[in-house]
Amino acid sequence: xxxxxxxxxxxxxxxxxxxxxxxxxxxxxxxxxxxxxxxxxxxxxxxxxxxxxxxxxxxxxxxxxxxxxxxxxxxxxxxxxxxxxxxxxxxxxxxxxxxxxxxxxxxxxxxxxxxxxxxxxxxxxxxxxxxxxxxxxxxxxxxxxxxxxxxxxxxxxxxxxxxxxxxxxxxxxxxxxxxxxxxxxxxxxxxxxxxxxxxxxxxxxxx
Amino acid sequence: xxxxxxxxxxxxxxxxxxxxxxxxxxxxxxxxxxxxxxxxxxxxxxxxxxxxxxxxxxxxxxxxxxxxxxxxxxxxxxxxxxxxxxxxxxxxxxxxxxxxxxxxxxxxxxxxxxxxxxxxxxxxxxxxxxxxxxxxxxxxxxxxxxxxxxxxxxxxxxxxxxxxxxxxxxxxxxxxxxxxxxxxxxxxxxxxxxxxxxxxxxxxxx
Numbered sequence: 001x002x003x004x005x006x007x008x009x010x011x012x013x014x015x016x017x018x019x020x021x022x023x024x025x026x027x028x029x030x031x032x033x034x035x036x037x038x039x040x041x042x043x044x045x046x047x048x049x050x051x052x053x054x055x056x057x058x059x060x061x062x063x064x065x066x067x068x069x070x071x072x073x074x075x076x077x078x079x080x081x082x083x084x085x086x087x088x089x090x091x092x093x094x095x096x097x098x099x100x101x102x103x104x105x106x107x108x109x110x111x112x113x114x115x116x117x118x119x120x121x122x123x124x125x126x127x128x129x130x131x132x133x134x135x136x137x138x139x140x141x142x143x144x145x146x147x148x149x150x151x152x153x154x155x156x157x158x159x160x161x162x163x164x165x166x167x168x169x170x171x172x173x174x175x176x177x178x179x180x181x182x183x184x185x186x187x188x189x190x191x192x193x194x195x196x197x198x199x200x201x202x203x204x205x206x207x
Numbered sequence: 208x209x210x211x212x213x214x215x216x217x218x219x220x221x222x223x224x225x226x227x228x229x230x231x232x233x234x235x236x237x238x239x240x241x242x243x244x245x246x247x248x249x250x251x252x253x254x255x256x257x258x259x260x261x262x263x264x265x266x267x268x269x270x271x272x273x274x275x276x277x278x279x280x281x282x283x284x285x286x287x288x289x290x291x292x293x294x295x296x297x298x299x300x301x302x303x304x305x306x307x308x309x310x311x312x313x314x315x316x317x318x319x320x321x322x323x324x325x326x327x328x329x330x331x332x333x334x335x336x337x338x339x340x341x342x343x344x345x346x347x348x349x350x351x352x353x354x355x356x357x358x359x360x361x362x363x364x365x366x367x368x369x370x371x372x373x374x375x376x377x378x379x380x381x382x383x384x385x386x387x388x389x390x391x392x393x394x395x396x397x398x399x400x401x402x403x404x405x406x407x408x409x410x411x412x413x
Contacts, residue, residue, distance in 0.1 A: 024378045027287060030280035031385065034273040041269035068359030103358040104305045109402070112222030113306070116335070147395045149358055152306030154399035156213045156233045169210045169234050173266040176399055177274070184277075184392035190360045191384035195377065198367040 007032065008039050012072050012189035014196065021196050035185065042178045043079070051171050054083040055137050056178060058092055059144055063182045065096030066148050072186050091129035095141060099123040103149035120150045139165030140175055147179045210235050218405045220308050223332035225315045225325070226409060228308070232401040236262035251275045263400060274392070281385045289375065289382035292321035293348050296340075297383050299328065300352035301390035304336050309403035310394050347373035351380075352387035 009032070015021045025032050043056050057080035064072040081089065105120035123145045124130070130138040139162050146158055162172050212233055220228060236259045237246065247253055249268035252275075255261040264271040282294050289297075295318040302311035315332055319325045327341040336353040340346050351366040362384070370380045 020377065021381070024381050027378065028280050028284055028381075028385070030284070031277050034276040034280070037273035038270060038277060041267070041273055045269065066358060100359070104356060106306075108306060110220060110222050110308060143399075147399055151395050151398045156211055158399070159233050160211050163209075163211055170266045172210075172234055173264060173400070174270065176396055177264070177267055177270040180392045180395035180399075181270070181274070183395055184388045187355050187360065187362070187388035187391055188385055191355055191362050191388065192381070194362055194364060195367050195380055195384070198364050198371075200377075 009189045013192035091132040106150035106153040135165045144179045228403040289379040294386040297352045297386035298390045300349045304356040305394040307394035343373045355387045
């Protein structure tokens, strides 16, 4: 079981209390505390409203899977496993495998950047998986794939697809924050873990 | 009334720029006179009530407040670590790589303001994240920030080595990677909830 009160970035990065990076993180106490508050606000809100916790965990596990960060994928899959049935987990697993691609990619809206535009595949889940997710969650996952891998292809039409699936303005903001926050959290934890594992060539002193 | 807004006659930027840009929302922000005490607290700085981006994010006040306080400490807490210009550069490189023209304009201008190196910053915008930014420190920040934008995650030990070789200690490396990581958050909000516009004061000269 995971411990929801633990600092999730420390957990995902493998930072132990009293370690070198724990001491460095402590010098940005507001950043550390508010990254954790962001996790609490977006993934464990007291009043989840029209965006149920189980759907938030599905989105988080999907986003972690697209990032190829195994420890984070296991963490969010663990939160999800307490709430979801086997059909959702199976559909999620298949969707991550089908949606995964290299990013950031896609077409620019600015004419002067057309030479840098690339062709990036648009993903939608298989019809049987979309049935398992339902219309709202399917639209959320399609939007999450856009934001994670093709953020420069975002558009009013993409927002309209959420509205058509039943998302209101408050929900669209929360979904956008969830996917965008995870894009930060996963990178912060990943980079800290790489830094922690890198050998330190400081005049013979190993930390 | 639809909650999705489009701007057929918007004066859009053509490419990346250090000049100031506006930003218009695709989803209705809260009205200023509808902001409660909770919303105002979530803005952190009350003057942000004038800004449609922050009034849009105020629809989830707890997430907005935590986002803003994370941002301010990563970029403006100058107790040790990386310099202000280097943190702004990490934000600008990330925005250049992800394709956020609005974020890149704000943080390229900030990197110039903090460093005086307008030409180096302009090369980043014109030629991209692989441009020579003039010295080993800036090139190491650019390489690491660009690598951290990769999905699947690709930032690796060689990026840490590059930053160390350029003189960054571990506190500085943590600032650079958190500045870059944070803009993977900010870019996705600004790109997906609205778009940049060239402000009226600049149209006469363009």
